[in-house]
Amino acid sequence: MAGLHDRKVPRIVAVCGGKGGVGKSTVAANLALAMGRLGHRVVIVDADLGAANLHTMLGVVHPSRGLAEFLDHRVDTLDDLRMPGVGTPTLSLVPGTSRPGSADLEHGEMLRLVRGINRLDTDVVVVDVGAGSSYNVVDLVAAADIKLIVMTPNLTALHNAYAMLKACVHRVVRKLCADETEQQLVDSALAHESKSRTIVQLLDVLRPLDGGDVADRISDTLGRFGVGLIGNQVSSHQDASVLDRIGSMIQDHLMIQAPLLAAIGRSAALAGGLRAGSGTLVDRNDASYPAFRRLAGAVLEVDLDRLRGTPRTPTGTMPLWVARELTPGTV
Ligand SMILES: Nc1ncnc2c1ncn2[C@@H]1O[C@H](COP(=O)(O)OP(=O)(O)O)[C@@H](O)[C@H]1O
Ligand SMILES: [Mg+2]
Secondary structure: OOHHHOOOEEEEEEOOOOOOOOOHHHHHHHHHHHHHHHHOOOOEEEEOOOOOHHHHHOOOOOOOOOOOOOOOOOOHHHHHOEOOOOOOOOOOOOEEEOOOOOOOOOHHHHHHHHHHHHOOOOEEEEEOOOOOHHHHHHHHHOOOOEEEEOOOOOOHHHHEEEEEEEHHHHHHHHHOOOOOOHHHHHHHHHHHOOOOHHHHHHHHOOOOOOOOHHHHHHHHHOOOOOEEEEEEOOOHHHHHHHHHHHHHHHHHOOOOOOOEEEEEOHHHHHHHOOOOOOOOOOOOOOOHHHHHHHHHHHHHHOOOOHHHHHOEEEEEEHHHHHHHOOOOOOO
């Protein structure tokens, strides 16, 4: 019989974006629904800690339990919190929490949440990580196989999205360093808001230090970072090409490929209403549905073996930097 350790780690998709109100939860919910409708078992986790509202979007009025139960150790697994059959039979929801203080998880608690997500018994997990660039957010983003960055075509959204991704890269790259000297070089290259170096420049500085070891580790990790951009409330080709240019900038500065995977227009169905239980899931006739359907296809097609890379961690497939922090035997 297959034991817990043989179980496949699900495909983990984080929906993020830095700025509030750009449509992260709307995209997360409709993407999860589209993948569920294709027959995949999907769990959507409301990890917008402190500002949970995914249940409302999915038409669930009063979830009886949510992440607070897991964070307070009243349940051991996220599977215990699943509400099945949300929108389609194969989609279930792990509701979030708006409990004060839940947005400030300690690192150990965050790792337990990441482990809980990795252990969900499902094909795909969609994680709605909420706004900002806090450690809570960037850790959840970094631990996902696929990172979908939602942006609306305006400067603040673009700036926040880039800042969030850069914070995530900084955190991951820092963990790849072998010693404090390397970490200081990474910090001086990436910690500044304006006069920061590109990753290419950083690698040039790091390469002579240890025969290129850390530089290789960094470029390998960033080469399989799994980022995709989502334009929301996009109304013209011009908007879409601005978002595309952000993708080029991410490639030039952070050495990460970030293709534009979807451009979603404005739609009345996505705007939602005031009626409780109505939600913001779109049906197949909505003008925005083809974009979600294509996005679902793109997310499901991503080659996980390539992204997760080798060598495999002892946990099978958990991202290496997460596994490094876990005590052996706890995964
Ligand atoms: N494409 C869209 N067309 C119309 N309204 C949208 C669209 N995307 C999002 N909205 C609405 O914008 C608001 C913010 O979306 P939400 O998903 O909650 O953003 P976030 O999770 O990024 O804070 C919601 O009221 C949502 O219904
Ligand atoms: Mg949200």
